[in-house]
Amino acid sequence: MPPHLNFAPLENAIDALTAAAQHYHDTLGKAWAAGNIPSATLDDLNHKLMESERRLTTQEGLPHRGWYKHMIYAPGVYSGYGAKTIPGVREAIELKHWDEANSEIERVSFVLNNETASINWASMVLEGTSH
Numbered sequence: 827m828p829p830h831l832n833f834a835p836l837e838n839a840i841d842a843l844t845a846a847a848q849h850y851h852d853t854l855g856k857a858w859a860a861g862n863i864p865s866a867t868l869d870d871l872n873h874k875l876m877e878s879e880r881r882l883t884t885q886e887g888l889p890h891r892g893w894y895k896h897m898i899y900a901p902g903v904y905s906g907y908g909a910k911t912i913p914g915v916r917e918a919i920e921l922k923h924w925d926e927a928n929s930e931i932e933r934v935s936f937v938l939n940n941e942t943a944s945i946n947w948a949s950m951v952l953e954g955t956s957h
Contacts, residue, residue: 828919828922828924829924831919831924831927831928831931832928832931833931835931835932835935836912836915836931836934836935836938838935839934839935839936839938839939839942840938842938842939842942843938843939843941843942843945846942846945846946846949847945849945849946849949850945850946850948850949850952853949853952853953854952856952857952857953863952867951867952870951871948871951871952874944874947874948875944875948877944878941878944878945881937881940881941881944882896882897882898882937882938882941883895883896883897883937884897884933884937888900888913888914888917889914889917889918889926889930890903890917891903894913897912897913897914897933897934897937898911898912898934898937899911899912899913900913902917903917912930912934914926914930914933914934915927915930915931915934918930
């Protein structure tokens with residue numbers, strides 16, 4: 827019988843990311859409609875948002891395969907090139923490595939929270955252009 831895994835940090839991080847993305851979408855729409863986003867601000871926002879994919883990686887990489895840095899998707903260990911979502915958590919569960927699964931939940935939550943912070947920063951920048 828598998829032990830209880832604490833998915834709350836991951837669920838909270840996903841909820842926060844979803845809310846941040848919706849807020850950014852709404853804020854961008856308002857700023858765009860007002861037509862007052864300076865080109866330098868757009869350049870800064872575009873640069874920051876282009877880096878968003880990199881924030882979903884870690885220097886350490888995935889357990890047992892440190893060369894795969896992405897925490898959200900990677901080829902499966904046994905699935906060839908087929909991508910697995912949230913591979914560190916998923917593979918730890920498949921291997922019944924419960925402590926590792928809980929640890930990976932925390933690591934994925936951390937990268938999602940960093941992504942949320944970046945999107946929130948972008949929203950604040952846009953809100954500053956509407957005043």
